[in-house]
Amino acid sequence: MEIYYPECGPMPYESIYSIYIKLSHSNFVCLPDLARQFGGGVPDEDRSHWLITRKIERGLENNLLDLTAHLPWTHAPANALISPMATFTFCIECVKFGYHSAFNSINLHRVCPMHKRSLSVACDSCRRRFFKGFTNAHIPSVSERCDKCGFQEIGLRREIRMRRSLGLEAALDYFGRAQADWYRKIYELEGAESGYSGLYYKSDLARTELTGAGERLFEMLSPESLAGVRQFSPPFMVAGRFRTFVHERIYRCDSDFDLGDYLRLHSQVEILSRVKNRFLAKHSQCYEDGCLIAGYPDGQSRTIPLCPLALAFILLCIKASNHVWPMPGSDFVLLSDFNRRKSPKPLTNWTYREAVLVFLTILARLEYHMSKGQNFAILCRPDVVYFPNERGATLLQMTTYNFRSQCRTPLRKNLLTRNDSGGAFVALCATESYQTRENSKLRELIV
Amino acid sequence: MEHSHPLLSREYRLNTPALLAVIQNACFKVLMRKTGVVYTGEPRVGKTVCCEALLEEIPKRFPNVYVLMIPATNKDASSPRYSSIVHQLIEQEGILPKARTTFIQRQSMLVERLKIRAEARNAKQIVLLIDELSRLSIVDFTQLADIYNKLRAEKITMTVISFAMPSIQKVVEEFLRNDDRHIIGRFLSDIRPLQGVTTLGQLNQVLKLYDDCANESLLGHSFTRNVLPQAYAAGFRLASTAPDIWREMSRVAAGKYVNNLPMEHVAQVVAYLLVILGGDDSDTLIVPQDLVEEAVRESNFREFCKNVTDLRA
Numbered sequence: 001m002e003i004y005y006p007e008c009g010p011m012p013y014e015s016i017y018s019i020y021i022k023l024s025h026s027n028f029v030c031l032p033d034l035a036r037q038f039g040g041g042v043p044d045e046d047r048s049h050w051l052i053t054r055k056i057e058r059g060l061e062n063n064l065l066d067l068t069a070h071l072p073w074t075h076a077p078a079n080a081l082i083s084p085m086a087t088f089t090f091c092i093e094c095v096k097f098g099y100h101s102a103f104n105s106i107n108l109h110r111v112c113p114m115h116k117r118s119l120s121v122a123c124d125s126c127r128r129r130f131f132k133g134f135t136n137a138h139i140p141s142v143s144e145r146c147d148k149c150g151f152q153e154i155g156l157r158r159e160i161r162m163r164r165s166l167g168l169e170a171a172l173d174y175f176g177r178a179q180a181d182w183y184r185k186i187y188e189l190e191g192a193e194s195g196y197s198g199l200y201y202k203s204d205l206a207r208t209e210l211t212g213a214g215e216r217l218f219e220m221l222s223p224e225s226l227a228g229v230r231q232f233s234p235p236f237m238v239a240g241r242f243r244t245f246v247h248e249r250i251y252r253c254d255s256d257f258d259l260g261d262y263l264r265l266h267s268q269v270e271i272l273s274r275v276k277n278r279f280l281a282k283h284s285q286c287y288e289d290g291c292l293i294a295g296y297p298d299g300q301s302r303t304i305p306l307c308p309l310a311l312a313f314i315l316l317c318i319k320a321s322n323h324v325w326p327m328p329g330s331d332f333v334l335l336s337d338f339n340r341r342k343s344p345k346p347l348t349n350w351t352y353r354e355a356v357l358v359f360l361t362i363l364a365r366l367e368y369h370m371s372k373g374q375n376f377a378i379l380c381r382p383d384v385v386y387f388p389n390e391r392g393a394t395l396l397q398m399t400t401y402n403f404r405s406q407c408r409t410p411l412r413k414n415l416l417t418r419n420d421s422g423g424a425f426v427a428l429c430a431t432e433s434y435q436t437r438e439n440s441k442l443r444e445l446i447v
Numbered sequence: 448m449e450h451s452h453p454l455l456s457r458e459y460r461l462n463t464p465a466l467l468a469v470i471q472n473a474c475f476k477v478l479m480r481k482t483g484v485v486y487t488g489e490p491r492v493g494k495t496v497c498c499e500a501l502l503e504e505i506p507k508r509f510p511n512v513y514v515l516m517i518p519a520t521n522k523d524a525s526s527p528r529y530s531s532i533v534h535q536l537i538e539q540e541g542i543l544p545k546a547r548t549t550f551i552q553r554q555s556m557l558v559e560r561l562k563i564r565a566e567a568r569n570a571k572q573i574v575l576l577i578d579e580l581s582r583l584s585i586v587d588f589t590q591l592a593d594i595y596n597k598l599r600a601e602k603i604t605m606t607v608i609s610f611a612m613p614s615i616q617k618v619v620e621e622f623l624r625n626d627d628r629h630i631i632g633r634f635l636s637d638i639r640p641l642q643g644v645t646t647l648g649q650l651n652q653v654l655k656l657y658d659d660c661a662n663e664s665l666l667g668h669s670f671t672r673n674v675l676p677q678a679y680a681a682g683f684r685l686a687s688t689a690p691d692i693w694r695e696m697s698r699v700a701a702g703k704y705v706n707n708l709p710m711e712h713v714a715q716v717v718a719y720l721l722v723i724l725g726g727d728d729s730d731t732l733i734v735p736q737d738l739v740e741e742a743v744r745e746s747n748f749r750e751f752c753k754n755v756t757d758l759r760a
Contacts, residue, residue, distance in 0.1 A: 002541035004560075007567045026563065028542055028556045136548055139555040157559075160566045
């Protein structure tokens with residue numbers, strides 16, 4: 001069978017799913033028959049929900065031009081992709097000219113850089129209809145805009161007409177290329193150097209924190225920045241995670257983790273003490289105030305000026321001794337899904353280096369959340385990943401001097417409070433008054 | 448001369464006066480959005496070559512027109528469900544509907560494909576070139592009318608340019624008997640004769656094309672110059688043999704081919720002359736009368752006229 005595709009070919013960085021469905025419509029062949037045509041009717045194990053099996057991919061490559069740019073799995077690892085058969089995300093503006101981007105299938109990719117808007121999720125009805133492909137009942141397959149989700153199929157003819165829009169293909173190519181470059185860089189983070197790539201696709205927080213740092217590191221714009229979403233973009237540095245003790249004050253950098261790291265310092269107390277001496281030398285009063293508020297509430301709510309360094313260190317100490325904090329029994333536990341979590345992991349035996357990294361990461365996260373200008377509660381949970389990989393470099397955001405020294409700046413109004421029943425710390429950064437009981441939708445920072 | 452020489456493989460196209468007249472007339476019909484025109488001619492006068500030339504020339508002159516050509520064949524014309532023109536077009540487009548797909552659905556597939564093809568060229572007009580129109584049945588014409596109407600609903604006009612034997616007049620008469628005048632009005636109201644080489648002057652023009660016109664993609668220079676370089680340099684031209692060829696071919700012509708030489712046989716005579724003369728290329732080349740007679744005899748023109756005329760009788 002000769003496969004027909006309109007002479008203009010696929011649009012730049014159009015998703016393979018969209019191309020495949022259009023092949024079904026343009027050749028008037030239902031999807032199972034089309035799959036058999038390419039010899040790939042049975043899904044591969046690792047692509048059981050992807051619609052495009054390896055044989056189909058090879059068949060398409062033989063019939064169409066180079067498909068590399070159209071395959072989501074060339075832009076992100078397989079475990080970072082969401083099957084469009086399960087969740088079909090699309091840009092409501094792009095579907096007006098029949099376009100579905102290859103990047104829409106990447107987990108946590110939620111913006112259309114070209115139209116500067118968030119992606120929408122197709123309703124079940126539209127998704128099922130779209131992935132049904134060609135049926136004899138609908139020739140041509142054209143649907144009205146769905147009132148529920150906004151999805152529509154415009155048909156090949158109208159798509160070809162819309163593609164005559166001046167500069168459309170150039171714009172698609174520009175934004176597609178920019179996103180491809182970005183995701184290639186993120187993809188490259190996965191591997192020997194670090195495991196940040198995995199975090200980037202799995203955690204909203206990690207994606208947010210890594211985006212700004214990545215933009216500076218790669219000297220390029222992320223999809224979010226291309227879409228005009230403001231990024232939290234503090235300075236960053238790349239720190240070698242492990243240094244092997246050679247002898248006093250001399251460490252060998254970039255070496256594997258070995259027994260020397262454990263032998264360097266003896267106890268968590270000593271490690272925490274060294275961290276405190278290093279970072280809180282000029283914030284001893286802040287630390288004492290923080291300890292007061294972090295202690296048993298004694299039936300009284302307390303509020304103190306917020307010192308980020310002291311708070312980060314107190315949180316570090318809490319994490320070293322508690323998996324979950326505040327403990328069950330306080331009303332703040334209800335903010336999180338504590339009861340649904342698995343049993344806590346064993347306490348981590350940090351090295352000094354690791355403790356410093358955790359401390360600095362907590363500090364950076366505090367700055368990010370405070371930069372939003374909203375109040376937030378701070379919760380400790382054991383499943384927050386600070387070291388994505390056992391080996392290699394650690395990408396670390398550096399906080400600003402102004403942020404770290406805000407406790408000594410009279411103009412700063414940020415406060416740290418804790419209620420009378422032993423709840424979580426609440427950072428008061430918003431200008432409006434804070435009322436714990438009434439404000440049930442408080443944002444959370446989980447460290 | 449090599450076996451693959453374009454002169455023998457007939458890979459060339461001569462813009463003969465008849466062919467140019469057809470192109471000019473057909474392009475005018477396309478320009479005026481006419482629904483149909485039929486060119487009728489005797490066998491071997493060059494209808495298929497004209498059809499192929501239109502397939503090439505119309506897109507050059509009208510880039511926003513989608514042109515497709517179909518050599519009609521008649522298969523199972525007795526059943527309206529399996530109308531041949533729709534199935535031929537579906538087959539030509541590579542569409543493979545399932546066995547249980549209804550005829551209406553097949554027709555919709557075809558129309559949809561044509562619309563997509565036209566849209567890809569930003570075309571609001573489709574030109575359908577049909578060779579051997581007389582092979583289509585009445586049902587086929589009805590289906591063509593349906594396709595025309597469906598496209599018209601999408602504001603796409605269809606112009607059907609057909610080539611047929613003169614017997615197409617019988618089809619017209621049949622339509623008249625069945626009161627299918629809407630089909631005559633659309634596709635068969637404009638029937639024009641297509642002649643071969645009708646005068647010595649036209650033959651002279653045709654032979655000049657062998658002498659002067661170069662098909663760059665094939666040889667780089669004219670056929671005469673390619674085959675007879677020395678004679679050509681000395682001033683020999685094939686056109687000088689036009690009176691002899693005309694006289695000899697007219698002498699053996701019979702029936703409908705009197706003063707209507709088929710291009711097929713003219714090309715064969717020329718090819719034969721060039722093949723034979725190619726071995727004797729010199730500055731003083733002359734074409735003897737008996738060689739011309741031999742060339743006409745080898746083209747089998749006499750038997751051709753006799754058989755075709757007898758069959759028609």
